[in-house]
Amino acid sequence: MKSSEWPLVIFTLAMQLSVGIMLIYDLFILFPLYRSRVALPMKYHWILLIALLAAIIGVIFSFLHLGNPANAPRSLSNIGTSWLSREISGVLIYSSLLLVTTILHFVMPSAGRSLKWLIDITAVAGIILIFIMSRIYMIPARPTWNTFFTPLGFYMAAIVMGASLLLLFQINQGSWASQKSLAVLTISIPVIQLALLPVYMSWLSQSGIASGQGLTILLQNHMIAFYLRLILYLLAIAFGFWAFFSIRSDTTQNRLLFTPALLAWAAILAAQIIDRLLFYAQNISPDGF
Amino acid sequence: MSTFGFFCDTSACSGCKTCQVACKDKNNLEPGIRFRRVYEVAGANWNKTEEGAWEHDIVAYNLSIGCNHCEDPACVKACPTKAMHAESDGMILVDSKICIGCRYCEWACPYGSPQYNEQKGIMQKCDFCRDYILEGKQPACVASCPMRALEFGQIGQLIEKHGDNRTIYPMPDPITKPALFIRKHPGARFARKLNASIINREEVRNEK
Amino acid sequence: MGKQNRREFIRKSAVAGGMVISSPVWFPDALGFNPGQAVAPGLAKNGWIRVGCPAHNCGGRCLLKVLVDDGIITRIETDDRPGDTPADPQLRACIRGRSYRRRQYHPDRLKTPLVRTGKRGEGKFREATWDEALGIMAAEMLRIRSKYGNESMFVPYGTGSYSHLNGRWPAARLMNFIGGALDYYNSYSWACISKATPTVYGTGITGNQRQDWLNSKYILMWGWNPAEMRDGTNSDYFIKKARENGARVVCIDPRMTFSAVSLADEWISIRPGTDTAMMSAMAYVMVMEKLYDIDFVRTHCLGFDSTQMPKGLENEESYVDYLLGKFDGQPKSPKWAAPITGVPSETITRIAREYATTKPAMLYQGYGMQRRAYGEQPVRGGCVLAAITGNVGIHGGWASGIAHQPGGEPFWSIFPTGTNNVQARIPTFLWTEAIIRGTTLTAKEGLTGVEKLNSNIKFIWSVASNILMNQHGNINRSGRILENESLVEFIVVQDQFMTSSAKYADLVLPVCTHFETWGLEDGWKYGEEVILMPQVVQPAFQSKSDYRICADLAAKLGVYDAFTEGLDEKGWTHKLWDQYRETRFHNLPPFEKFLESNQGVYSVPVFNPKISFQEFRNDPIGHPLQTPSGKIEIFSETLFQMGNPNEIPAVPKYIQEWESPFGPEASSYPLQAIGPHYMARVHSTHDNVDWLKEAFPQRVFINPIDANSRDLTDGDRVLVFNERGKISLPCRVTPRIMPGVVAVPQGAWSMPGPDGIDTNGNINALSSERWTPLAFGNAQHTIMVEIKKART
Numbered sequence A: 001m002k003s004s005e006w007p008l009v010i011f012t013l014a015m016q017l018s019v020g021i022m023l024i025y026d027l028f029i030l031f032p033l034y035r036s037r038v039a040l041p042m043k044y045h046w047i048l049l050i051a052l053l054a055a056i057i058g059v060i061f062s063f064l065h066l067g068n069p070a071n072a073p074r075s076l077s078n079i080g081t082s083w084l085s086r087e088i089s090g091v092l093i094y095s096s097l098l099l100v101t102t103i104l105h106f107v108m109p110s111a112g113r114s115l116k117w118l119i120d121i122t123a124v125a126g127i128i129l130i131f132i133m134s135r136i137y138m139i140p141a142r143p144t145w146n147t148f149f150t151p152l153g154f155y156m157a158a159i160v161m162g163a164s165l166l167l168l169f170q171i172n173q174g175s176w177a178s179q180k181s182l183a184v185l186t187i188s189i190p191v192i193q194l195a196l197l198p199v200y201m202s203w204l205s206q207s208g209i210a211s212g213q214g215l216t217i218l219l220q221n222h223m224i225a226f227y228l229r230l231i232l233y234l235l236a237i238a239f240g241f242w243a244f245f246s247i248r249s250d251t252t253q254n255r256l257l258f259t260p261a262l263l264a265w266a267a268i269l270a271a272q273i274i275d276r277l278l279f280y281a282q283n284i285s286p287d288g289f
Numbered sequence B: 001m002s003t004f005g006f007f008c009d010t011s012a013c014s015g016c017k018t019c020q021v022a023c024k025d026k027n028n029l030e031p032g033i034r035f036r037r038v039y040e041v042a043g044a045n046w047n048k049t050e051e052g053a054w055e056h057d058i059v060a061y062n063l064s065i066g067c068n069h070c071e072d073p074a075c076v077k078a079c080p081t082k083a084m085h086a087e088s089d090g091m092i093l094v095d096s097k098i099c100i101g102c103r104y105c106e107w108a109c110p111y112g113s114p115q116y117n118e119q120k121g122i123m124q125k126c127d128f129c130r131d132y133i134l135e136g137k138q139p140a141c142v143a144s145c146p147m148r149a150l151e152f153g154q155i156g157q158l159i160e161k162h163g164d165n166r167t168i169y170p171m172p173d174p175i176t177k178p179a180l181f182i183r184k185h186p187g188a189r190f191a192r193k194l195n196a197s198i199i200n201r202e203e204v205r206n207e208k
Numbered sequence C: 001m002g003k004q005n006r007r008e009f010i011r012k013s014a015v016a017g018g019m020v021i022s023s024p025v026w027f028p029d030a031l032g033f034n035p036g037q038a039v040a041p042g043l044a045k046n047g048w049i050r051v052g053c054p055a056h057n058c059g060g061r062c063l064l065k066v067l068v069d070d071g072i073i074t075r076i077e078t079d080d081r082p083g084d085t086p087a088d089p090q091l092r093a094c095i096r097g098r099s100y101r102r103r104q105y106h107p108d109r110l111k112t113p114l115v116r117t118g119k120r121g122e123g124k125f126r127e128a129t130w131d132e133a134l135g136i137m138a139a140e141m142l143r144i145r146s147k148y149g150n151e152s153m154f155v156p157y158g159t160g161s162y163s164h165l166n167g168r169w170p171a172a173r174l175m176n177f178i179g180g181a182l183d184y185y186n187s188y189s190w191a192c193i194s195k196a197t198p199t200v201y202g203t204g205i206t207g208n209q210r211q212d213w214l215n216s217k218y219i220l221m222w223g224w225n226p227a228e229m230r231d232g233t234n235s236d237y238f239i240k241k242a243r244e245n246g247a248r249v250v251c252i253d254p255r256m257t258f259s260a261v262s263l264a265d266e267w268i269s270i271r272p273g274t275d276t277a278m279m280s281a282m283a284y285v286m287v288m289e290k291l292y293d294i295d296f297v298r299t300h301c302l303g304f305d306s307t308q309m310p311k312g313l314e315n316e317e318s319y320v321d322y323l324l325g326k327f328d329g330q331p332k333s334p335k336w337a338a339p340i341t342g343v344p345s346e347t348i349t350r351i352a353r354e355y356a357t358t359k360p361a362m363l364y365q366g367y368g369m370q371r372r373a374y375g376e377q378p379v380r381g382g383c384v385l386a387a388i389t390g391n392v393g394i395h396g397g398w399a400s401g402i403a404h405q406p407g408g409e410p411f412w413s414i415f416p417t418g419t420n421n422v423q424a425r426i427p428t429f430l431w432t433e434a435i436i437r438g439t440t441l442t443a444k445e446g447l448t449g450v451e452k453l454n455s456n457i458k459f460i461w462s463v464a465s466n467i468l469m470n471q472h473g474n475i476n477r478s479g480r481i482l483e484n485e486s487l488v489e490f491i492v493v494q495d496q497f498m499t500s501s502a503k504y505a506d507l508v509l510p511v512c513t514h515f516e517t518w519g520l521e522d523g524w525k526y527g528e529e530v531i532l533m534p535q536v537v538q539p540a541f542q543s544k545s546d547y548r549i550c551a552d553l554a555a556k557l558g559v560y561d562a563f564t565e566g567l568d569e570k571g572w573t574h575k576l577w578d579q580y581r582e583t584r585f586h587n588l589p590p591f592e593k594f595l596e597s598n599q600g601v602y603s604v605p606v607f608n609p610k611i612s613f614q615e616f617r618n619d620p621i622g623h624p625l626q627t628p629s630g631k632i633e634i635f636s637e638t639l640f641q642m643g644n645p646n647e648i649p650a651v652p653k654y655i656q657e658w659e660s661p662f663g664p665e666a667s668s669y670p671l672q673a674i675g676p677h678y679m680a681r682v683h684s685t686h687d688n689v690d691w692l693k694e695a696f697p698q699r700v701f702i703n704p705i706d707a708n709s710r711d712l713t714d715g716d717r718v719l720v721f722n723e724r725g726k727i728s729l730p731c732r733v734t735p736r737i738m739p740g741v742v743a744v745p746q747g748a749w750s751m752p753g754p755d756g757i758d759t760n761g762n763i764n765a766l767s768s769e770r771w772t773p774l775a776f777g778n779a780q781h782t783i784m785v786e787i788k789k790a791r792t
């Protein structure tokens, strides 16, 4: 595995975690709360801060990936045709929105719910960003990446990392239902990822030399990582179930959720890291050129 | 857009890699950076006969590629900084003063042409020996070929002389419209059937 | 970049990045190479200079154009003379010539004389001044000469330089001024072919000028690989031209060489060491189907069948007798040959028919198949096939054998070495025997000039050679012999790098490169040309030219004036140039004028290629060959009289090699290993050049079938071993080599680890010191090995 791609692994995962947090927060926590008139406690704003932190880490690592970061501002000059240019713009827009949102929430903690539109916008920007990010990899010269599995994988990574993290947060003001939904997401995405694996692999094996070589990379060169990821998926599912059954409507009992949620989150993060490393290991040109 | 192109006669290319080194000498390239690469394609079935002899249906040929200065260059489209750009004469060049070293052009190019210089943190690439061409000389690689298997010229003239074939197994479909014209080695016809592949990967790529 | 800038760049990048500069070779001045001085008088200081490639012994002779900037070579290009016609083609350099800056400015260039401090072979030295070093050397020479005599002194085979006044020739000359030294004959290159060819034709001049290849309609490249081992600059290109003229080309080689890939219409994979079996079967087909040239055989040949045997030997085995199995009961049919050669019988039959019926046809033999056990046989076999198909003495034909060109072979070196007062000569390959048991050698071991030697070899002065510990058979044995200081008492190695041989020296002398001194070259086997090699830059560090070292040593030995004749390197180059003008190239421009023209090469276009044996063909009686019978000797009475029919038969025969897949050794070592000459090197020269290693890394090439059965995947580090040694290197799994055969390109520097395993892949750790019966030649391609995955 090329060491030079670690920064990309961290950058993409950090951005996706950030977007995932915003998305899940918006849909599964804020949205149910929206109609009730409860004021948002400080803990909720910390969530934004975590998303912001993830985005900042992402941005820093995106710089580390560059050979010559001094010229980075130039990277916006080809939005016309370059998905990378678009990605960098996207990262800037999303991060700025998130920054503004977070600052406003902290500056005016009581204004919380009336600023929901800002969170909506940030989340939408995040969704678009992930699409752009995936488009970078969808190029004919990289047949193993040039498939809808790429955006699918990116979105799933965002959702599952966001959901499991928020589950860990045990937002007990949230409805019992939203906690259960987070747990369901934590379980079902790894299930889907597991289920898609054979589909992806059979696609690889059927589509030409480069992709066939991709299969070899998975099953031979990175065999250990490949199976470790399977185990981590299974662990994540198991912990997810444990978490699911630990959720009580009685919010005072929610302490029980912490341990399984933490374990699930750790398994998921580890699985996504390996998943992403394997993704970059699949960086192969058509037919060896 | 593009006006110049290369011609590679794969039926005569011996794989000697003189072109590769002529280029390295001209451009002072570290080991690991190859503006020009020579790919060795081979495939065969070997069978022992009843007599105890060996039968084979081998195909093998070599293919020398620099940058194809494509008419529809994926690298240029991908580059976020426009460091990778097309000159008015169609040559695709990297402006190292602008390049951020994101390596995206490297992913986008189907031919492995952009070469990352780790020490300098920037992308480098065959510049068609632009200085030579402007002086009316041949590119260093072309002038070096002991088999006289490489040529360079105006795209129109090359097509007239050698036809408009821009691919040979296992090169990808010429979607970028590479300005590389190829005379096919006769064996190439059977290459797909024999599951031939590039067998000298370590010599043409840096797989770390 | 000017000098100042270059230096500054170095400093900046080194400091700024806090990093080590991994390849500083483009900044030679920063490495301490002597820049900034005008080059030798008589030449422009800066700009492009045309000069011969420091060819070493590469098999080519090409023209380079070097760009000199501030006393440093900053670029290397090649022949750009307009025209480039087959009559006078450009001499385009190969990958090695184009990489030369990386050798020229290699950080490991030897800088000062070195005196051994550790044990022999340990590689421990201290620096010394020239005065001290040559003082020690002169004293040792005089001591050993007075104790053991001149026959104990030896300047071994060494091909590092064919730039005429460099390399071993000045050393040989100096020895001759102090009473001479033990001499050798024959070569590592073509011992068998140069010995065996005259047994058929009475001469080694059996080729046609190369332009004549364009007249051929059928070319058998038999173990010949001009696209990888240069066999004359442009030979591969001439085959391309011949094909354009309609020739069909078939390559017979255990490997699908680059020649087979790019020059041939068909590749026939043959088991190494079995060529004579296939040749015999082809002749069998020609006899059975009456496809041979019956008239030509009748009028020009001897010993074909029982009707044309020499007087008194009528009842001995003729060639046809052998083919039909009249004596041994075994017809040499394609069915017989198929399991031996690995070539299907139908293929043998078809090739026999094609070669016999397509006229004119060439059978060109490479030299690899004669660097083998019984290497004399395929040479004679090839010659006989050429003869019985009537391809001798005609345009587009080819008589086979060593095939030097009519009009004379190149001079190689015309530097006058003087006369050797020592008459004794040993076969090149037997120098280790002359060390351990020189005084017991006789004519049986090829000793000539004397009945017996007075002494074993006691003094070795190895110049431009890596024979001692790299290029000879079974170097682990060589190491044990050289280690023993009571055998050879003093060893001097004169080279540009600390080679594996230099590690075994008592004294190492640093030599400058060909760019740093004067010289000249002529074509390698082919090519009517003289190439001038003016000095273009200053010698690096304290290195000196071979000539200068010898001259300085001559001073210590008191023969300076006789040795130098008052001339320096340029003076000698001038003198040799004039000699060419007098003897070979009468229109050669005067030296100074040519030098000024910066033309580099003088070549004579060949419009009407000369043909060997034309007169003999037209009139065999009036122009007989120099063989005893005056005819083409398919049956050689001379060989017959040697009385060793099993190893030196009178007609060419297939003889199972002493290490073979059919012998008992195959049960432990089932794979045949061959050591082809590699693109990345000239023998061991260039092995430390990074651009060449990058392009052609040292690998053992193995067929997927053999790899699979050993559980090897491409790139795995493997151990290749037999009873003589072990080497470890990565494998390249490739269908371009036949099953049962592996190839380890010869010449990698021997780099044994503490466990004795060479980790750089020198095949001579596996090869043998056994010599061939007739030519006393090296059989270094005859090796059986086994391979397994290396630990680590």
Ligand SMILES: Nc1nc2c(c(=O)[nH]1)N[C@H]1C(S)=C(S)[C@@H](COP(=O)(O)OP(=O)(O)OC[C@H]3O[C@@H](n4cnc5c(=O)[nH]c(N)nc54)[C@H](O)[C@@H]3O)O[C@H]1N2
Pocket (backbone or CB within 6 Å): C057, C058, C059, C060, C159, C188, C189, C190, C222, C223, C224, C225, C228, C229, C230, C231, C252, C253, C254, C255, C257, C270, C271, C272, C273, C274, C275, C366, C367, C368, C369, C371, C372, C674, C675, C676, C677, C678, C679, C680, C681, C682, C683, C747, C781
């Ligand atoms: N690049 C390069 N060129 C060189 C040299 C070099 O070191 N490097 N050295 C030069 C010198 S000094 C010499 S003497 C010549 C040597 O020239 P050669 O002796 O002809 O070269 P080799 O590579 O030993 O052998 C030529 C071919 O013979 C094949 N071969 C080996 N054994 C057999 C056999 O039993 N039967 C058949 N049919 N084929 C066999 C090998 O696979 C190889 O492809 O090359 C010269 N040219």
Ligand SMILES: Nc1nc2c(c(=O)[nH]1)N[C@H]1C(S)=C(S)[C@@H](COP(=O)(O)OP(=O)(O)OC[C@H]3O[C@@H](n4cnc5c(=O)[nH]c(N)nc54)[C@H](O)[C@@H]3O)O[C@H]1N2
Pocket (backbone or CB within 6 Å): C056, C057, C157, C158, C159, C160, C161, C166, C167, C188, C189, C190, C371, C463, C464, C465, C466, C467, C470, C471, C472, C494, C495, C496, C497, C499, C511, C512, C513, C514, C546, C675, C676, C677, C682, C683, C684, C685, C746, C747, C763, C764, C767, C780, C781
């Ligand atoms: N197994 C196996 N062994 C072989 C062969 C084979 O096919 N297989 N081939 C054999 C053949 S054909 C040959 S010709 C021999 C060649 O064997 P050698 O004649 O020993 O040739 P090299 O190994 O190139 O060593 C030449 C040395 O000269 C040095 N040198 C270069 N230029 C100069 C100079 O100007 N002056 C001085 N003083 N030194 C210089 C180089 O650095 C190098 O160390 O190897 C033989 N060995």
Ligand code: SF4
Pocket (backbone or CB within 6 Å): B066, B067, B068, B069, B070, B073, B074, B075, B076, B092, B108, B109, B110, B111, B112, B113, B114, B125, B176, B178
């Ligand atoms: S070959 Fe690759 S780098 Fe060159 S122009 Fe085409 S896409 Fe760009």
Ligand code: SF4
Pocket (backbone or CB within 6 Å): B078, B079, B080, B081, B082, B083, B084, B094, B098, B099, B100, B101, B102, B103, B104, B105, B106, B114, B122, B123
């Ligand atoms: S590495 Fe440089 S040239 Fe390539 S895409 Fe990035 S900025 Fe453009």
Ligand code: SF4
Pocket (backbone or CB within 6 Å): B022, B023, B024, B026, B027, B035, B036, B066, B067, B125, B126, B127, B128, B129, B130, B139, B140, B141, B142
């Ligand atoms: S055109 Fe010039 S830069 Fe491009 S591959 Fe050839 S020598 Fe190298």
Ligand code: SF4
Pocket (backbone or CB within 6 Å): B012, B013, B014, B015, B016, B017, B018, B019, B020, B038, B062, B064, B144, B145, B146, B147, B148, B149, B150
């Ligand atoms: S120099 Fe010519 S023959 Fe050699 S690899 Fe390059 S294109 Fe092929």
Ligand code: SF4
Pocket (backbone or CB within 6 Å): C053, C054, C055, C058, C059, C060, C061, C062, C063, C092, C093, C094, C095, C096, C097, C098, C230, C233
């Ligand atoms: S063939 Fe020989 S002389 Fe010619 S460039 Fe190569 S090494 Fe030099």
Ligand SMILES: [Mo]
Pocket (backbone or CB within 6 Å): C057, C188, C189, C190
């Ligand atoms: Mo040789």
